[in-house]
Amino acid sequence: MPPVEARAWVEVDLLALEANLALLRARARGEVIPVLKADAYGHGALPLARFLCQRGARRVAVAAVGEGRTLRRGGVEGEVLLLGSLHPLEAEEALRWNLVPSLSTLEAARALAARARALGLTPRAHLKVDTGMRRVGFPWEEAGEALRAVEALGVRVEGVYTHLATAGEDAAFVEVQRRRFQRVREALGEGYFYHLENSYGLLLHGGENVRVGLALYGLVPGFGLRPILRLLARPTLVKRLRPGDRVGYGGEYVARGGEWLATLPVGYADGLPRGAVRHVRGPGGELLPLAGRISMDQTTVLLPGPLPLEAVFEVLSPDFGPTGLLAWAEARGTIPYEVVVHLSRRLPRVYRYGEEVREVANS
Numbered sequence: 001m002p003p004v005e006a007r008a009w010v011e012v013d014l015l016a017l018e019a020n021l022a023l024l025r026a027r028a029r030g031e032v033i034p035v036l037k038a039d040a041y042g043h044g045a046l047p048l049a050r051f052l053c054q055r056g057a058r059r060v061a062v063a064a065v066g067e068g069r070t071l072r073r074g075g076v077e078g079e080v081l082l083l084g085s086l087h088p089l090e091a092e093e094a095l096r097w098n099l100v101p102s103l104s105t106l107e108a109a110r111a112l113a114a115r116a117r118a119l120g121l122t123p124r125a126h127l128k129v130d131t132g133m134r135r136v137g138f139p140w141e142e143a144g145e146a147l148r149a150v151e152a153l154g155v156r157v158e159g160v161y162t163h164l165a166t167a168g169e170d171a172a173f174v175e176v177q178r179r180r181f182q183r184v185r186e187a188l189g190e191g192y193f194y195h196l197e198n199s200y201g202l203l204l205h206g207g208e209n210v211r212v213g214l215a216l217y218g219l220v221p222g223f224g225l226r227p228i229l230r231l232l233a234r235p236t237l238v239k240r241l242r243p244g245d246r247v248g249y250g251g252e253y254v255a256r257g258g259e260w261l262a263t264l265p266v267g268y269a270d271g272l273p274r275g276a277v278r279h280v281r282g283p284g285g286e287l288l289p290l291a292g293r294i295s296m297d298q299t300t301v302l303l304p305g306p307l308p309l310e311a312v313f314e315v316l317s318p319d320f321g322p323t324g325l326l327a328w329a330e331a332r333g334t335i336p337y338e339v340v341v342h343l344s345r346r347l348p349r350v351y352r353y354g355e356e357v358r359e360v361a362n363s
């Protein structure tokens with residue numbers, strides 16, 4: 001592996017991303033739409049969008065207009081779908097950056113149509129339908145009426161979709177939502193691009209056109225998917241402790257004396273869940289315990305012996321073991337989504353395709 005000139009960084013494995021995409025495409029009967037919101041769940045939306053478009057993704061999805069703008073500024077040309085529900089105040093920005101918003105209110109549809117007329121652009125949108133999540137979307141029973149009203153405003157509705165509330169949690173309710181969406185589809189007719197499942201929906205129930213985030217990033221165990229992200233760090237200091245030395249805030253770790261300690265320059269501000277991470281992996285893959293508490297910017301690790309400052313520690317591993325993201329999330333009492341989106345942007349992102357470093361992104 002060629003050296004990376006950094007003391008701490010996030011490494012994204014594009015080869016693993018490619019394998020995950022292939023696996024998901026083999027499962028879906030239609031299109032796989034990569035979901036790149038929240039900076040691609042912390043993985044870096046722009047490098048991933050570029051790579052996925054090269055690999056045949058015709059459209060990607062994000063949540064916020066600003067996220068779409070970042071992709072456009074970075075040269076992404078395919079369709080960029082804005083999930084959620086367009087706010088009327090965002091209509092102009094969405095049009096200017098050629099982003100396709102989701103509509104679940106007539107207010108937003110009117111704003112989109114009006115701004116498009118003023119700018120001389122075509123208003124395009126996907127219609128969001130609520131089949132049971134009760135968050136955004138036109139009620140499924142009124143989807144036909146909503147479609148006609150939106151189209152009457154001059155908006156070109158290209159796609160229609162809904163979102164599952166209980167994929168991976170309540171299969172019976174998934175079925176209810178799928179049946180409702182089928183009714184919507186029958187009522188609205190062909191000529192629209194219909195999409196439905198998310199990661200767990202696709203993996204557990206199959207699907208046609210799907211929007212996937214978590215599975216693309218390999219954060220779902222048991223389906224042959226692989227996490228694509230690692231967090232690596234080099235120690236800024238390695239030293240031997242004396243008997244009675246206390247390490248870190250609260251002096252929680254008390255040394256017997258003679259232990260070797262490495263200080264890694266990553267902490268909870270980098271996204272390590274404080275109180276949940278108990279180990280990292282040493283340069284040989286060995287599991288090493290932390291000594292004391294994680295600080296904002298630093299973490300202290302016990303070593304079996306001295307190591308040079310060039311040594312690379314794997315703080316977060318691309319697997320489902322004790323140093324993987326799912327273990328972090330579980331220890332923290334939360335879901336992997338929440339942990340992964342909090343990996344700090346101050347860590348450089350290194351994009352690797354096999355042995356080749358394709359890109360280094362610093363924010």
Ligand SMILES: *Cc1c(COP(=O)(O)O)cnc(C)c1O
Nearest residue numbers: 035083163198199211212213214
């Ligand atoms: C985030 C999101 C997805 C992707 O969900 P995963 O569980 O990460 O696959 C799909 N659709 C919508 C509307 C979303 O907001």
